[in-house]
Amino acid sequence: METISLLPQSINQGLSRDRTIVFYSLNNNWQYRRPDSLIDPSWGVICFPENFQGVEPEDTWQLRVTNPANYEQWLQLGRDAYRLEKERCSRESTRVVGKIVGNYGSDVVYQDCFTPLTIERFTGKGAGAVYGSPIKVKDGRTPWENLFIAGTDQGYLGIVGAMLSGVTIVNQHLLT
Ligand SMILES: Cc1cc2nc3c(=O)[nH]c(=O)nc-3n(C[C@H](O)[C@H](O)[C@H](O)COP(=O)(O)OP(=O)(O)OC[C@H]3O[C@@H](n4cnc5c(N)ncnc54)[C@H](O)[C@@H]3O)c2cc1C
Structure with missing residues (x-):
């Protein structure tokens, strides 16, 4: 509240x-x-x-x-x-x-x-x-290899968290 x-x-x-x-x-x-x-x-x-x-x-x-x-x-x-x-x-x-x-x-x-x-x-x-689902997907992976979760449900909370999450997903999965 x-x-x-x-x-x-x-x-x-x-x-x-x-x-x-x-x-x-x-x-x-x-x-x-x-x-x-x-x-x-x-x-x-x-x-x-x-x-x-x-x-x-x-x-x-x-x-x-x-x-x-x-x-x-x-x-x-x-x-x-x-x-x-x-x-x-x-x-x-x-x-x-x-x-x-x-x-x-x-x-x-x-x-x-x-x-x-x-x-x-x-x-x-x-x-x-x-702050979304209680079940967090830390590596952002989904059953589809070209679809990743960025945001609260990856485990980073709030607005800054959602932005940081996007950065980590790009670094971990897209730039490699
Ligand atoms: C009332 C309130 C106050 C808050 N205050 C603050 C604050 O002061 N500071 C702070 O840092 N954080 C605050 N937060 C938390 C912050 O808003 C969230 O942590 C952040 O927005 C999460 O970003 P996200 O991208 O993970 O999810 P969201 O911003 O929820 O984005 C998810 C998007 O997916 C869309 N979507 C859902 N299901 C589907 C579907 N099946 N197909 C297509 N699209 C779909 C939704 O419409 C939505 O646009 C607040 C949240 C609320 C609700």
Whole structure:
């Protein structure tokens, strides 16, 4: 689940100033797994997508938080419960992340969030799996000798991962 918060420029200070991404876990025993609850706010990724050289500051700035979520549990909620739980989980995520970057919940001027159901609905990715199939094909080979998998399902995640994956497939299979 991702929660996107817009904050006034006046509170952009401290930790958030010189970072673009922070991976966090409040537990020493970190487990990369689907949680048993709607979300697990105790670990996740905090992004500051505007903290890059050349990005002009606007009136507000963005803070994005991604937490692991349980697709099946979101799927079982009725329409009203779904809306309420989105709000509750966003609030909870904001509260926990406030412990790391400084409390910002009361400064949020706009907040939106999406769940695994949103991802599935708008991208067609089964169970809202942002990072594709759990089965990765590391060498990118398929049953067809002239067809290779480049991207998330080769095992490199995210946009940079998809680009790197293309480079490795070219180097491994096409340039040799
Ligand atoms: C909501 C969301 C937010 C994200 N945010 C970030 C982020 O902030 N930073 C980041 O680095 N990554 C982010 N990601 C992850 C990133 O988008 C993916 O890891 C990356 O796009 C994967 O690239 P890909 O080429 O492997 O797959 P995709 O970009 O999914 O491309 C697969 C393509 O194959 C097509 N396709 C599927 N089946 C068929 C078929 N049978 N025949 C023909 N075509 C087919 C699809 O239409 C699609 O165009 C996000 C993903 C989502 C869903």
